[in-house]
Amino acid sequence: MRFFRYYLLVLILSCLPFIGIFLTSLLPHTHDGLVHLARIGAYFKALSDGQIPVRWAGDLNYGYGMPLFNFMYHVPYIISSFFVFLGAGLVSAFKIALVLSFILSGIFMFGFSLSFFKDIKKAFLVTLFYQFFPFRLVEILIRGSFGEVYAYAFFPLVLWGIVLLSKKVNFKNISVTSLGTALLILSHNALSLVFFSICIIFILFFAGKPKNYIYPFFALFLGLLLAAFYWIPAIFEHNYTYGDLFMKDLYTTHFPPIQNFFIPNFLNNSVLQTGGISIQIGLFHTLVFALGIFALFSKKIAKFDKRLTIFCLCIFAGALFIMQPISIFLWEKISLLRQFQFSWRLLSVIGFATSLMAISIFYFGFFKKKIIYFSLLFLLIFSTFYYWKPVLGWDKIDEKYYWNFPLTTTYFGETDLIWSEGPAKKYPLHRVEVIDGKGVVSQLVKKSNILTFKTDNETPIKVVTHIQYFPGWRAFVDDKQVSIEFQYGIYRGHIVFEIPIGQHEVKLSFGESRIRFIADMLTVIGFVFLISVGFLLKYFKKT
Template structure:
């Protein structure tokens, strides 16, 4: 009776998903310490820097003035902004940086389940199938690795938003209202801002999904148009990130990383219950999950036997995407990785396990096609087994670390591991703070009344002769020097001060401002995003819930 009620009442089904999502999160809230993960500590520094830049008036946030020992970096021009935007209200509410990260882990994980249930309920029109698919998604082993081993916050946002994108698509294909059109656009925009790499991969499989539906050409075109609108809404981030990549070292220093990250196939299969290094790549366990493999195998079996007429396209889609992901994680694809620079930016082939977390969860619906699993006790026994089979992933195996909030609020170094965001004009990452913010490197002059703000350095110069000044700030397009309300030329290729802002002032007394502003490309990208938002909002008043096709 208890189980039956869960199936009959949809709100209880959502409550059930929320409740079963709490146990994997309990351990991180038992302590005030930070789970020791690959990226967790760096997120603390980025949360703090992003918040400070935002509250100082910079939006969209692109420049982080505190990093690189105060020389600054355009890190937020290239790093996915959604996790740090979402962190702003949490910090404003008074949460510590550690708790901001833990809360971010939690709500992205829980909402991923809620959105997956929304999508699967509508797609399958069957509560039991939807519940099974959602539980499989929530308890895919690699998702816990992403959270509690890698600390890949952007990936967690992508996992959360992906089922929302699919939900929006299937809703629009069923009933092509304008609100469903907007939901596609908004969800794609959020996905684009969630994680540079995983967000792109998830977007690609969303686009590919349309080829495996029975939607007519008009509806398919409308979905793609909505997706394009979503990319445009995120244009303020996407356009500069892609075009201005040429101003940075990019992935020059990481272009060969992929060679070390082609895992043997058996590591995908065998559960790493004892956390042995033999089943990991570095610190990362890369198991697909026994029940997820079961779903894939049953799908193949039923497809071969011709027993999937109603959902044949979904089965083919899931298997094709899974197969492609597995293929690109094998050494046989090395020539592609070697010759396609874009793919090398993925760095680690096993990132594509994120795709299999989703597609293998979809194939679990075909487990329910087997009469044996339709028995009530067997069905709920399967649900329980799926959950408890991942218990050993629920605790950060690398333990916890005590952190100083003050240290990360004023974190001095870079938060990118390979220098990929440093400008091409820099000689290398700074190792210490400059002795002074402004120096005279030629001529006779004095600097006084220095006032420093995150994106503005203002001071007075009294020069007996023409003088050359050095501002210890990494040059990046957008920085300007204003001398007595007149723009001055910036020299950033001085071999003695590579990549730093140098400029000349004539003899006399001057008011000087060195300030960061959005450059032309960034401004144009901002306008594209604003324009698309205004157009989509205006459309609400025009269509008012009507079908647009």
């Protein structure tokens, strides 16, 4: 309870930029907001149909479906689906989930900073610098980046767990670190990779002796296992999509001029934007970073502070390098890097580094004065005031349309399948058609992952189901599995199979492929490991 009022203050201050969006039923217009409404609807339907884990969005792509959530992050849609379950509409669920991510990031960042610095003033300062890094608000109210905002939230949770684990090895601290890692990975595919790497670097910098690496690295590994059901299929089944083909050169047009990071853009000048958004580091973040460098070379600072400054300098410089055209050879050689699409996503790293370096103000006596300290925090918060109002305007949403969204919700072919001719352009006249033989199809019922119908056939027939093929689809006639085709004639990418003469009950169901089954089992093993660790630690504590 000692620090409760500080957590409460972080919560209240974190809510300030978003008061306006809850005073209206309209949705702030953002780059990605509208597609997230459709995805929330698709995810909720899939959960309602018993898909666990959710992989297939059955109603998207004009009902042909697509393996959207085999490749797309899960956490934001799980959270928003929970609010839909409680009775919220798509717009309300989206708003609440966005703001909740920001609140969680503040709470977790304060917890991490307090454990790491053991100083309330430093922890509060670092937390507000993390929360009010200008690009954080751009991510929410201009980009509407649903996954990235949750990566910002769970990254400090992982670091908090690592710090706690370095002080005391127990089940709670291992659980915080491993579950935080899993949630981070499930929040955003690209950004989680960056933050996971920083967690490793953080351990190497601050864990002390090599023997202290064991438990933090074990907890990170356990987190990887817990999230295996998602990231393993996302990597190994990625070659079934056109993603690499359509995104291979996208990064080349998204290297911001280096001056755009440092020149304030209070008037929203398009010259200082990249891809239609402001990518400024921010005046106050630039200031504390400069103070940190100055102190490193001109003042006698504690060994810990020196190590922290070097850590921040390393990740800052690395991120800045990758965001510049000089790093293009890395983008050309490393296919995983191209999945970032936009180099400026690494501003997230700079936001974290400059937030930690905010403690550099305490190297200078001037900033230790209470009036100066709180004035700095006040100016920091309200320097972002421009971003509190959605600059792109507002949208009036017909939620019925997004509950039955006909398109794909992707931009660059990330989930367009190689067996098809691209996204569907219209609904089929019939979901199931007899293309050879004589028979009648009746009593058709379609869910997100299951299609059932009956046939009465005068002859053996061949049917096409206008559902996009992806490994995991299986056809059953009278509960007996039959072979399927997915490159048949003009029905490329659709599921085709034969049904014998007579009356039959047919079911087409989507399940796990071999690689997905293995990934699911690794997740189960991860949970067994975690529970086993709890029992073992409890046993050895007693003995």
